[in-house]
Amino acid sequence: MLSPIRAGQHTLRNRVIMGSMHTRLETEPDGIAKQIAFYAERARGEAALLVTGGFSPNAEGIFDPEGPRIDDPEEALGLRPICEAVQAEGSLICAQLLHAGRYAKIEGCVAPSPIRAPINRFIPREMTEADILRTIEDFAVAAANAQAAGFDGIEIMGSEGYLINEFTVTHTNKRQDDWGGSAANRHRFPVEIVRAVRERCGPDFLVIYRISAADLVEGGAPADEIAALARKIEAAGADILNTGIGWHEARVPTIAYPVPRGAWRKAAANVKAAVSIPVVASNRINTPQLAEDILASGDADMISMARPFLADPHFVKKTREGRSDEINTCIACNQACLDFIFSDRPVGCLVNPRAGRETEFRDTPTDTPKKVAVVGGGAAGMATAAEAARLGHDVTLFEAQDKLGGQLNLARAAPGKDEFDETLRYYAGQMQKHGVTQRLGQRAEASDLEGFDHVVIATGVTPRIPDLPGIDHPSVATYAEILSGDREAGDRVVVMGAGGIGHDVAEFLVTKPAETANSDVFCETWSVDPEFVSSGALAGDPLAPKPSRRKVVMLQRKTAKPGAGLGVSTGWILRNALRKHGVEAMGGVTYEHIDDAGLHIVADGMPKVIAADTIVLCTGQEPERALAQELTARSVPVTMIGGAKEAAELDALRAIDEGVRLAQGL
Secondary structure, three states, rough: OOOOOEEEOHHHHEEEOOOOOOOOOOHOOOOHHHHHHOOOOOOOOHOOOOEEEEEOOOHHHOOOOOOOOOOOHHHHHHHHHHHHHHOOOOOOOEEEEEHHHHOOOOOOEEOOOOOOOOOOOOOOEEOOOOHHHHHHHHHHHHHHHHHHHHHEEEEEEOOOOOOHHHHHHOOOOOOOOOOOHHHHHOHHHHHHHHHHHHHOOOOOOEEEEEEEOOOOOOOOOOOHHHHHHHHHHHOOOOOOEEEEEEEOOOOOOOOOOOOOOOOHHHHHHHHHHOOOOOOEEOOOOOOOOHHHHHHHHOOOOOOEEHHHHHHOHHHHHHOOOOOOOHOOOOOOOOOHHHHHHHOOOOOOOOOOOOOOOOOHOOOOOOOOEEEEEEEEEOOOHHHHHHHHHHHHOOOEEEOOOOOOOOHHHHHOOOHHHHHHHHHHHHHHHHHOOOEEEEOOOOOHHHHHHHOOOEEOOOOEEEEOOOOOOOOOOEEEEEEHHHHHOOOOOEEEEEEEEHHHHHHHHHHHHHOOOHHHHHHHHHHHHHEEOOOOOHHHOOOOOOOOOOOOOOEEEEOOOOOOOOOOOOOOHHHHHHHHHHHHHHOEEEEEOOOEEEOOEEEEEOOOOOOEEEOOOOOOOOOOOOOOOHHHHHHHHHOOOEEEEEEHHOOOOOOOHHHHHHHHHHHHHH
């Protein structure tokens, strides 16, 4: 991973690329300054090559009305300070050129054929041959603009279901002219783009092509067509082939936590076998050990990681210095990266509040060290303690349990969310490194907290017990009892509550652990061809039923669709997984009482009894504030954060952000 590699006319200092990701930082006040800070920090962390978020080569290709473009030479020159900041740190930087095609959320979007994307309300206009030739020229002009702005190269986005990818497969290309029909005709558009860029920008300019190595949609490319396209792209002048996995409309998860680490490496290996230029593996690679294994095995020549550089911009540097145990690992939650982007907010990171907000934080030690007590060793407490100690405060952390983690120990039980182990490891390691005194197994009393300059209450939440007749029935368990393993659920389960916790509990009850840990089992569950040779790399219907031995019914009082409040980029995965495993979900119910017959409800105005061996309460949380109230009465300076401040869903994103920001402000 740390060895240099030659690509085109350039030598990269190692084999790690920071992959392209949308940041929306360009829409912020002082957008250039924020982008400089963002990219320079990752270059400082020794990523060999950074790829920007996608710039459209023309007006039709923008992803949304605020999407960035690079077709104006003068505006492109405004990006030069970003390039200079990255290059000053010893890294290369490439601008990604991305035409959104039928995914563009604008009137007048275009595509090879007028087929609306299921994730877009706009119907695309079919491109004429004149449109196609003009767009090829637009890519060449955009690449020249990037070159003039100081970029070392460009990445041409040919995957993920965007315009170029739409031309290459029969799923979206129904043309009967020279740009459709045969594979040779469908490949013509990307090949001509690469050729035009190379001719315009010369041999010294780095050209990366991101090829779709597994479309994961019906009518997607089979392996032989992907290999043929790869060879043509190489011959047209590309220096590197990066691999993309899945279209945005695919019904197979590709980068979220339910996907096993390294699940797509074989797809990259198939491309590598076809060409002689470097090939990059991507998606769900988040540790140096896995990256090293993929490279050493010969499956790829380089590794692309995007979100892991949000979680820790110094991923490569820490590895080189033998400090890989200090890497803040991406847990693939998508909560502050993709979900923020899809809700028109700048990119962030659950485990690293600095990501995208580098200009808001300081690293200089405090001039006025304080003696700080942190009560609670969950996400909020650990983040506060680690950051405060790093900045030079004298910190003591009290945790009533004999282990750290708090609600993270429950969250990690959900399928795929054992990635939270990495967050626990990181913050525990940071506390140890910076000298936090830990009092585990000690429930802090007010008397223990005398003499501290500041007390932080991060005591979290407890499950809310609804006022319902029969709530003390032996069949009733809390989500905490189920996820912790203190209670074993029976074969017939009712989950009361269909929010994030309810969905996690339901999936915990019906999903085999191997589905999110073993690539072969994952592929079987989601009907993916494990060899990635079939059309679209599919081996059937991704939503085909995979019934569980348990019969689980999930209920909610709200009339809204169950799961409506889940994350934009992960909610559909959870809902589809539960449907596949036979989980029934009902909204608009009224809970009546619980007895030996089960849970009595009213649904659609009719009384009903749902027989159950186990009834799991996912009915909300209550904040643990008793200690805070006692300290306030004694005039002790107290700040509440995390669940103690606001008992919503188990929100590690808010907890860690509040903890780090509090420590910064002490």
